[in-house]
Amino acid sequence: MAENSNNPYDINGQHFNPDMYFQKLLKECTLKQIMDCEAEIVKNTQTLHSDMQTLVYENYNKFISATDTIRKMKTDFKEMENSMDLLAQNMDSITSFSEQISSTLQGTRQQISRLSSVHTLLRKLQFLFKLPSNLKSKINEENYTEAVKDYIHAQSVLNQYGNMPSFQGIQKDCEEILDELKGKLRAQFHKKDASTKSLAENVDLLLQLKEPPDSLCAEFLQNSELHLNDQLNSLKDMCENDIIEFIDMGSSGFINDLCLVIASYNEMFINRKPIDENEFADDFDTKAASLLNKFILDNMKKYFDLIGKRVEDVVDTAILVRALDRFYGRLQALNKFCQDVDFSRPGTDTVINAGRKQCRNHLHALKQHLNESLVKAKQALAIKVTSEGDGGLAELQALLIMPTIEKIKGVLQDLVVFLQPDLSFNLRTEFLQSFCIDEVREGLVVGFLHHLTATTGGFCNGSDVPKFPPTLLLLLSKMCLDYKLNNVQSLLNSTDELFNITNYMSSDNIITPNSEICDNFQKTAQNLLNHYVRIQGLAVSQMLRKSIETRDWLHTIEPRTVRAVMKRVVEDITAIDSQVAALYDDTDGQVDRSSDSSKKTYSANISRHHYRSNWSSYASSHIDSSLVTNIHKLFSERIEIFSSVQFNKASILTGIIKISLKTFLECVRLRTFSKYGLQQIQVDTHYLQLYLWRFVSDENVVHFLLDEILGSAVHRCLEAVLMEPSVVDIICERG
Template sequence: MAEVTGNPYDINGPHFNPDMYLQRLLKECPLQQIMDQESEIVQDTQALHSEMQTLVYENYNKFISATDTIRKMKSDFKKMEDEMDLLATNMESITSFSEQISHTLQDTRQQITELSGVHSLLKRLQFLFKLPAQLKTRIQEEQYSQAVQDYIHAQRVLHQYGNMASFQGIQGDCEMIVEELKQKLRDHFKSKEASAKELAESVDLLLQLKEPAKSLCADFLSHAETRLAEQLTFLEDMQEQDIIEFVDAGSSGFLSDLCLVVASYNDMFVNRPRPQDAQLCDDLDSVALAQLSNFVLRNMQRYFDIVNARIEKEQDGGDTVVLVRALDRFHRRLQAMKKLFSDTDFASTGTDIVLRAGRRQCRFHLQTLKAHFADTLTRVRQSLAAPKLISQDGDNSNSLSELLTSLVLATVEKVKGVLQDLLVFAQPDLTFGLKPHFREAFCVDNVREELVVGFLHHLTATARGFCDSADSKAPPSLLLLLSKMCLEFETSSVHYLLSVTDEWFSIEDRHSSGLLTLESELRANMQAAAQQLLNHYVRMQGLSVSQMLRKSVETRDWLHTIEPRTVRAVMKRVVEDIAAVDGQVGALYEEGQRTEQSSDSSRRTHSVTVSRHAYRSNWSSYAPSQLDSSLVTNIQKLFSERIEIFSSVEFSKVSVLTGIIKISLKTFLECVRLRTFSRYGLQQIQVDTHYLQLYLWRFVADENLVHFLLDEILGSAVHRCIDPVLMEPSVVEIICERG
């Protein structure tokens, strides 16, 4: 099967068939290709022959080399055997000589030992005699460590032979010299140029000289505190520098020195080899640790106070990104100190400092938002007071809608910009940003509740503040604008801002625990503020129209009025003002629902005129008995629907205009009830009410309300007239159409 499946045309294969390959080549290839193939095969054959010759030569050389190596090994092994025999002979000779020497020196060995001990003692005594001079020399050469070692080495001998007169002088001289050495070592604590390594060496030498550890701890920490105080003073002088440079200077200067002091202190006083008296060791450790703890806490507290002061100064309009970078470096360094300060978690204190900085930043941004909103309102008020907004026909709808859009968008975008600025505090690569306590306190309490929710409450409070009667300078159009703004926030902006805040700062749903202010609560506040503003707008506009009507009634002598020939100008002004209000409200609110009514104004006018004519006819018939007529009219009012003059209005144009017209006509009615009219005065009221009826019905939700109030006004004028005679309806219509 292998022969069958093998390729006979593969020249490099095991089943190659030269005849078949040649026949195929002659059959398929041209002459030139056959010649090229032949040349290639010849070259390959020659190359193979050359390679095989090289292999043969190399193998032959290796064979010759192996033969020489074997021959040489045979001669070397023979020489090695001879040398081993000679070595064995020498070892036997050495053993024999050693036994002879040991036997010969056996008697004098004890004497040699005694002489060696005496020689050692003499050398030691000779060292004691030279010790004072040697100690002075080493102190002069500042070889303090070697001097201490020499003194400790000789101290045991001095105590052993101290009762001998010859050694007492030596001991006294050595103690004086050692006291001088101790003073020089203590002077290192007062030197500003002394490094931490030199201080550590000095303390170590003093401890070797049996100096009390408690006093050494106090001296060491006192000197270290002096140097750290200089670092803190330097930081206080850097209050005006860049905050990143300030933090780096504190880390590389004060914190590095403090860590070095603590590490040296632990090595010198806490982690030293324990003495045999365990109780004494525990007492020393407790004293040393207590002094170190007070030292560290005192200096770190001052450092934290300086950092707090610098951070507060940076937050007065500084860059939040730079501030967060500095706080991250500050917290990272405190986090790195955690291993060295195992008893006190300064990283937690650093987190509290960062949290306070974030809280101050939120409060600063809250004040910024409040100031921005106040500036925006000021610009809106200026725009409303500008002449360009008050055209000849009172059409300022485009301006009001544009102001509303700019007010809402500017406020929302400002809040988003503030949130974007604070988002750097919640970056995942920050060391303090990973702590759950920080994220919950900053993101939930400071950003969402204190900043966003607090600003939304400020919006409602500011808007409601314009409803205060003390702020009488606020234009009514501003009240209308703020009402619509609160309604816009209630509809979409509150949900949008809270959603953006929760998404950007990864705030989970904590409504069940009561940690988050409900969105429904904020929306309800916004809607209540919008309702209050709109009601106040209606009352202000109604008061404005009412004042014109009241003055027009109170300043006229109705008993000496001439026969009416035209509509009074104040009535035209009332209609114009109502139309202007209609334009303002229509720019911001929808039309609203109206009751079904006839669209034929001429029919409506005719029906009212007929009603008044019928009323006049009835009045003429009941003129001899005014008391009975008044009683009938009052009885009819008992069965009519009561009109709420100052009721809340709906968020629609017709509801707002209805409220304004109700207040105006009610004021007109009360003023008419307080005056006394002549015949022509009554007829003038008839003309005025008919003129108002012609134009006011289109602004209200129910025209029957206008008809009822106008009938009340005309009826009150009839009751207050000394000669109640009404004009013909056709004459009234002509006067009103001409007016």
């Protein structure tokens, strides 16, 4: 700024040098630019000249106006001074007149005051004389508030002059009218259409009339309860309506009326400012609060019972959860209104019961689905097994398992809406623990798995002649095994993850271990499989027993062929093998039982060796042969006929064959044979030996039992002569 102010070329500066500025323009600018600059300077000069002239004119006008104002003020001050002098004279005159009036009225002032008080008293007396008729007319007009107001207004005068004879009649009439008024006010309590607000107004009037507050408390609550019961009855008639509409009607009707009763009660009795110190007893607040709390709890219990019954019939879980959220949110608002009563726990219990009922409904649906699936499986087995061999057992097993698993997962997805974070009741830890752990995991999922094992295990009970295809036992056994290996762990892990079971665990919750459920399925699968082996073994045994018992073994002819029952036994065992192979395979390292010729030749040679060794021992003497056989039994391994089978095909077929051959052995021991009868048994056992070895895990078991059968036949034969092994081979191969 200092540099600019000292610049000789600054046309607006103090040190401006016109000559230097002009010389600079001549050097730096063209002629046209110099002429433009000249025109601009001329224009600016004219503008400044005009502005200066305007400023001078304005200041001159202001100076003239100020001069006129000063001249006028001198004139106004003179007039104001004259007015003030006149006002002072008037004030002195008023003061003198006031003193004269005061001295004149001094004598009559006391008389006027006395007359005024007498006039006021006469007006009160006139009001008292008219009070009975006024009260009567206002009661007839049902204007009870004004009637009570008039009586209270006159009550102090009546109390003061009531002992005078002229006022005793008025007081008596007023008391009679007052009794009538109290009766009419109390009669309002018994009207069904009386609102809570009108009841509160009546109670307030009765309290002003000095009625006992204890009886009024009880009477007010009693009549309010009748009105609330009407609300509940109306709500019961709406049970067929939508659940959300039902909850909304309960909140807007019953809950709102209850809140109005509570507010009116508190205002009239507990928080009421007494008219005098004797209106309420010292302990009245405590008694009144206790009476109110009991009233609230009794009526809310009825409301909770009604809501609890209604929510049990809701099928749509999403709609039920929305309704419960509104119900619980309204209870939270009621809790803030009622300081001494907490409805969080009963409200949570109602929500838990609704969730429990929903879980029970889903559990019932799952059980029904399981029963339907089992019925369909029975029907499919009854049709397919007889016509298609294994009857597509693997596909049937998948249809028995997968729909049930998917249905359980669908049920869990349906119930997870109870855990939406924006729900009001999800803030309660006891709800989350009870619903997620006790109801969903234990009650629904674990409960259904226990029902599944109990239902399938029930097929093992009853007689040995079932009313369903025996293959169903095999199918159910495989189903239980699959549940144990794959589905149980998956279902429980999905449930724990979906419902955050680990987050809600506490010492009060009892969780069924996954291993325990898996052990139940393992045990059930084992029992079903053992029962299947027993049933199938007894079915084959029945054919063998009848074939032994219905034949005359003492008068039989020389055997020329294998008996048809032996062929039927091999056919049935083959059919069973096909069925078992559809579900179980030899996964436990069992050797491959192929029916190649070398294996058959090897087995036939083993069989011939047994026959020749036995025949040589029996040929020596009957006693010696018995001794040798018994000694051989002492050192041979004992065979368990009804032992538990393993979950593979060879073990299952071994169990069936052991039962069948054991029955064959026991039947042989009870018969007596001729020579040809013994030879027929020899042919039959050799035929069985040729075909049954391929089905068992240890063919020595078959050899041992067949040797026992032949040995028992030798012991029971009258003429123990065995057929040549070569002849037996020819007959069996031809058969």
